[in-house]
Amino acid sequence: MTLAAYTMRALPAQLSGLMPLALDLRWSWHHGSDQLWRLLDEDVWESTQNAWLVLNSVSSEHLLALAESPEFLNVYQAQTSHLQALNEADTWYSDTCDGQLGEGVAWFCMEYGVSESLPLYSGGLGVLAGDYLKAASDLGVPVMAVGLLFQQGYFRQALSADGEQLEFYPYNDPTMLPVAPVRDPSGEWARVTVPFPGRDVRLRAWKGQVGRCELLLLDANDPRNEPGDRGITSELYSGDPEKRIQQEMVLGIGGWRLLELLQRKPAVCHINEGHSALALIERAHCWQKANQSDFAKARLATRATNLFTTHTSVAAGFDRFAPELAELYLSPWLSENNNCLHNLIEIANGGSRDLNMAGVALGMSGRFNGVSQIHRKVTQAIFQPWFGRWPADDIPAEFVTNGVHTPSWDSPESDALWTRACGQERWRRPLTQSCPLQSITDDELWQMRRSQRKRLISYLRKRLRSQHCEHKVGSSVEAACGLLLDPETLTLGFARRFTSYKRPDLLLKDPERLLALLCCRDRPLQIVLAGKAHPHDAAGKALIKRWKDFSRRPEAEGRVVFIEDYDLAVANQLIQGVDVWLNCPRHPWEACGTSGMKVLVNGGLNLSQYDGWWAEAWNENVGWAIRPGATFEELSHSDQHDDADANELFALLEEQVIPEFYQLNSEGLPARWLQRVRASMDQLTASYSANRMVREYVDAFYLPMIAKGNQRNPETARQLLQWQQQIAQHWPRLRFGRLTSEQKDGTRVFTLDVYLDGLSPEQVMIELVAEASEYGGRIVQPMTFERSLPGAEDSYLFSVSVPDRPEDHYTPRIRPHHPLLHIPLEDQHVLWYR
Numbered sequence: 001m002t003l004a005a006y007t008m009r010a011l012p013a014q015l016s017g018l019m020p021l022a023l024d025l026r027w028s029w030h031h032g033s034d035q036l037w038r039l040l041d042e043d044v045w046e047s048t049q050n051a052w053l054v055l056n057s058v059s060s061e062h063l064l065a066l067a068e069s070p071e072f073l074n075v076y077q078a079q080t081s082h083l084q085a086l087n088e089a090d091t092w093y094s095d096t097c098d099g100q101l102g103e104g105v106a107w108f109c110m111e112y113g114v115s116e117s118l119p120l121y122s123g124g125l126g127v128l129a130g131d132y133l134k135a136a137s138d139l140g141v142p143v144m145a146v147g148l149l150f151q152q153g154y155f156r157q158a159l160s161a162d163g164e165q166l167e168f169y170p171y172n173d174p175t176m177l178p179v180a181p182v183r184d185p186s187g188e189w190a191r192v193t194v195p196f197p198g199r200d201v202r203l204r205a206w207k208g209q210v211g212r213c214e215l216l217l218l219d220a221n222d223p224r225n226e227p228g229d230r231g232i233t234s235e236l237y238s239g240d241p242e243k244r245i246q247q248e249m250v251l252g253i254g255g256w257r258l259l260e261l262l263q264r265k266p267a268v269c270h271i272n273e274g275h276s277a278l279a280l281i282e283r284a285h286c287w288q289k290a291n292q293s294d295f296a297k298a299r300l301a302t303r304a305t306n307l308f309t310t311h312t313s314v315a316a317g318f319d320r321f322a323p324e325l326a327e328l329y330l331s332p333w334l335s336e337n338n339n340c341l342h343n344l345i346e347i348a349n350g351g352s353r354d355l356n357m358a359g360v361a362l363g364m365s366g367r368f369n370g371v372s373q374i375h376r377k378v379t380q381a382i383f384q385p386w387f388g389r390w391p392a393d394d395i396p397a398e399f400v401t402n403g404v405h406t407p408s409w410d411s412p413e414s415d416a417l418w419t420r421a422c423g424q425e426r427w428r429r430p431l432t433q434s435c436p437l438q439s440i441t442d443d444e445l446w447q448m449r450r451s452q453r454k455r456l457i458s459y460l461r462k463r464l465r466s467q468h469c470e471h472k473v474g475s476s477v478e479a480a481c482g483l484l485l486d487p488e489t490l491t492l493g494f495a496r497r498f499t500s501y502k503r504p505d506l507l508l509k510d511p512e513r514l515l516a517l518l519c520c521r522d523r524p525l526q527i528v529l530a531g532k533a534h535p536h537d538a539a540g541k542a543l544i545k546r547w548k549d550f551s552r553r554p555e556a557e558g559r560v561v562f563i564e565d566y567d568l569a570v571a572n573q574l575i576q577g578v579d580v581w582l583n584c585p586r587h588p589w590e591a592c593g594t595s596g597m598k599v600l601v602n603g604g605l606n607l608s609q610y611d612g613w614w615a616e617a618w619n620e621n622v623g624w625a626i627r628p629g630a631t632f633e634e635l636s637h638s639d640q641h642d643d644a645d646a647n648e649l650f651a652l653l654e655e656q657v658i659p660e661f662y663q664l665n666s667e668g669l670p671a672r673w674l675q676r677v678r679a680s681m682d683q684l685t686a687s688y689s690a691n692r693m694v695r696e697y698v699d700a701f702y703l704p705m706i707a708k709g710n711q712r713n714p715e716t717a718r719q720l721l722q723w724q725q726q727i728a729q730h731w732p733r734l735r736f737g738r739l740t741s742e743q744k745d746g747t748r749v750f751t752l753d754v755y756l757d758g759l760s761p762e763q764v765m766i767e768l769v770a771e772a773s774e775y776g777g778r779i780v781q782p783m784t785f786e787r788s789l790p791g792a793e794d795s796y797l798f799s800v801s802v803p804d805r806p807e808d809h810y811t812p813r814i815r816p817h818h819p820l821l822h823i824p825l826e827d828q829h830v831l832w833y834r
């Protein structure tokens, strides 16, 4: 493969703008250029939705003919000038905080789901990454994303005639993907190396253009690498720990080295999951070299502008590497930088002898967050072991609820409707709730829903015809091809990873009750399902087979369909057409969940467990919640609520969902249903968009973090380190003295003596802590320094007045205090009175 392929394509001069158009992935969500690609090669465009492939497969003859066609030239010129206008337009960022992010945000993730033509993702995390980038582009936020270019990526699914999952790994030919080689400052194809045991692994760099943002992708398939190393970037999530550490080295170390090579100076580094934690270490190494310093100071100086987002609900989800494996792989790289594995394990602590990558990420970050309000609490609990004697409530995890890129998920019908109500530019600016759909009548809403459902049904029929599992001798052709699906029937969608905690089998807990709903003559229900099970997840695969078997029961045939190979393209069709989107994870395992947000813009309604985002979004008017109000404390990770949840799910369907859908008013419209559709679209679309999410990251994280980072330089890093060493040195000898309390005017006044062993009272904070009880919520009240105790050295008196509760509800503690440090993330010392 040479660069020639990218530079010598014989494009007629007047069509040279086709190249940047075809390489800008905007065509995957902004449908203005569809017609252009159709004119070039309708067949390739319709079957792949890959404009780069279209441009590469169109014959020179056809191109020359098009170059003379006024019709084509019109479309072409409109699109090139449109692209230019989009790139030059003012944005939310340029209007409100222009330049404040400096050269921008380096965004790391193991997977990206930008478009089905660039299949580098397995599920929710990747799709979120894609939506984040697109929204950042819309808003003009400078983001450079870093990831891996997988030659095979995640598996593709088919089902056997018996309903067993089959897995295929088609090859992604990089030259056919909508990416181009990245050039270094001298114009050469950018390459970086990462030290591996006994060898260097060479990496090639590619660039996907996601609107205004760049997606930089590394691949190890350089012919000069050892054959085994060429396969490092072949599969996503293969499960083997050795392959994983190799991939994480390529992503983290290689990724940061690529940014260095390209002379990028990101102001913030935002990593998603611990997979890319090594990027933060390499960032510190670079600072260390530039400032001729050591790793400890480099860590202090750089971490203030590192953000770690965790998307996991169980600690078992974190990557952990045995120290022997980590030593083998990481020591060549670490020793190049005067660093050692011992340092990394210490940073990653958490009480384990393994190298825990989430621990490394945490220990290198200035702030960290979960992805919904409930997930913040879960994150506090998961990360508590990293914080010694700090209680979970004090773990400084924050949250930003995820959102979806609305323009990627709206249907042509809903696009037209929203444009009429709120204008063209609505998704490129902050979405506000000041744009309700008042000007849209109930009838228009209903016609939109009907035509979306109709399109879905014809899509399903087409898919079903081509699924080979349906070609089973003996099954009815009508059922197999989806001819029994009905465009006027209430359609329920369920599509996601098939894994136990998502409980795809909740409706199968009572098959007879489900059949009664499906077969009801006057008010029938139909269900469309899709989802992959991880290749090693036998339980997940069994769930698929159970549904497949159920769908073959004569009474259910043609009313329950399973669509193979759930991916972005399938998701896109389903979320446009279904009336109800079902999500029933086991509380509180769903960190956020985003698929339900995708139906909002299209007027689909959610029927979901009260978990993840739905626990924030739900109210009685916008949809249905299974067991609303159930909280994390009541329902820990167990399956004992499955039966009760299933029962409530059935009750909601029987008593509310189905009757409301079929209850028509005198105009023949389901008025109550449409009321909900309107409420859901009005109240939720803006709040659960990636547009809101990206702005939240900018305003609440990136900008304040940059301000903190500006306070850290080689000199302050030296001082902070010295300060921390002083704390560590004196801490073992701190002591509490006398504690007294008395009631006074309805409050309680505490006084306390402490011995600080040479630390000054400003270096610590004395706090009085009361846990939540029948007297009220949790209290953490700093005590005020009163005076030194003249008779005793290094001893001080503190006091405070607090709400009157029983004396023993309050416990004093001492913790370090420094205005420049984020405590307890950066210093976990704490001493409790008892």
Ligand SMILES: *Cc1c(COP(=O)(O)O)cnc(C)c1O
Residues within 6 Å of the ligand: 122, 123, 124, 125, 127, 495, 496, 497, 566, 567, 568, 571, 572, 592, 593, 594, 595, 596
């Ligand atoms: C949105 C999406 C997901 C994530 O959905 P969840 O609700 O988080 O399970 C997974 N896969 C695809 C293809 C998607 O489009």
